[in-house]
Amino acid sequence: MTVVNSVSDDQKITPEIVNAMSVDVEEYFQVSAFSAGIDSRDWDTLSSRIEQNMETLFTLFDDHNVKCTFFTLGWVADRHKKLTRQIVDAGHELASHGYEHQRATTQTSEEFRSDVRRTKDILENAAGVQVSGFRAASFSFDTSNPWTHEVLAEEGYDYSSSVYPVRHDHYGVPNAPRFTYEPAGRKGAIEIPLSTVRFSRWNFPCAGGGYFRLLPYAVSRWAIRNIHQSDARPAIFYFHPWEIDADQPRVYKPGLKTRFRHYVNIETMKDKLDRVLTDFAWGRVDEVFCTKKDDPL
Numbered sequence: 418m419t420v421v422n423s424v425s426d427d428q429k430i431t432p433e434i435v436n437a438m439s440v441d442v443e444e445y446f447q448v449s450a451f452s453a454g455i456d457s458r459d460w461d462t463l464s465s466r467i468e469q470n471m472e473t474l475f476t477l478f479d480d481h482n483v484k485c486t487f488f489t490l491g492w493v494a495d496r497h498k499k500l501t502r503q504i505v506d507a508g509h510e511l512a513s514h515g516y517e518h519q520r521a522t523t524q525t526s527e528e529f530r531s532d533v534r535r536t537k538d539i540l541e542n543a544a545g546v547q548v549s550g551f552r553a554a555s556f557s558f559d560t561s562n563p564w565t566h567e568v569l570a571e572e573g574y575d576y577s578s579s580v581y582p583v584r585h586d587h588y589g590v591p592n593a594p595r596f597t598y599e600p601a602g603r604k605g606a607i608e609i610p611l612s613t614v615r616f617s618r619w620n621f622p623c624a625g626g627g628y629f630r631l632l633p634y635a636v637s638r639w640a641i642r643n644i645h646q647s648d649a650r651p652a653i654f655y656f657h658p659w660e661i662d663a664d665q666p667r668v669y670k671p672g673l674k675t676r677f678r679h680y681v682n683i684e685t686m687k688d689k690l691d692r693v694l695t696d697f698a699w700g701r702v703d704e705v706f707c708t709k710k711d712d713p714l
């Protein structure tokens with residue numbers, strides 16, 4: 418864990434915990450919640466927004482002097498090699514989000530192995546650095562696929578950030594450890610679970626994404642401070658490039674719940690990110706949790 422000195426509200430110099438910032442690099446039409454209505458074979462016919470959204474994010478992170486981790490789809494890296502190199506050239510960590518956003522819960526161990534191997538190759542060939550981090554589509558590591566961390570380690574990954582210790586209708590392992598752990602009884606990649614705040618006997622999600630858009634900013638700020646004060650640990654935060662893109666084409670009309678989750682407060686997301694980047698210290702996942710950085714191939 419890294420701490421830096423900073424000036425707090427009362428102007429005293431206090432040690433500040435450095436948190437991990439991450440972005441899941443995928444197009445607006447690749448989210449799991451749209452998969453019922455958009456076939457992955459049609460993805461190439463839809464207009465791409467990833468380069469312009471990533472440009473906005475590079476500028477945002479530059480303005481705050483923040484380096485972060487980009488969990489990138491192999492499908493995106495295949496079509497945007499320059500963008501993939503740009504991530505590394507700007508000092509960020511390039512990591513894997515699988516090839517085409519298939520949930521690990523829908524794959525056999527051999528399908529999962531071939532997916533993470535293929536994606537690692539594509540990313541490493543595009544950017545010329547080793548890729549050591551992985552995040553499963555839709556946080557799809559759960560009790561049904563306990564082999565995932567072992568396969569990741571065998572394929573050369575050091576860590577995963579794919580478990581969300583919450584109760585949710587699409588994902589979540591409510592009883593999973595809240596902080597970095599080695600999967601029990603197995604040699605495998607370490608797991609860095611998405612951040613939660615403990616309240617009574619329950620874990621509440623506070624790692625970004627839809628909850629960050631939905632809730633008032635003050636709630637998220639309180640939750641991150643609570644992790645620092647109660648647990649003395651860094652938080653890990655995530656969001657997607659499409660979450661700052663209010664003008665993204667409406668290519669699919671999902672049900673009300675999915676529509677709400679995808680678009681709620683999308684217009685104010687960039688301002689909220691600006692605040693969270695100002696109020697807390699941030700770094701790459703590998704540097705915050707693994708003290709490791711860009712090994713050449």
Ligand SMILES: [Zn+2]
Nearest residue numbers: 441443554555
């Ligand atoms: Zn994703």
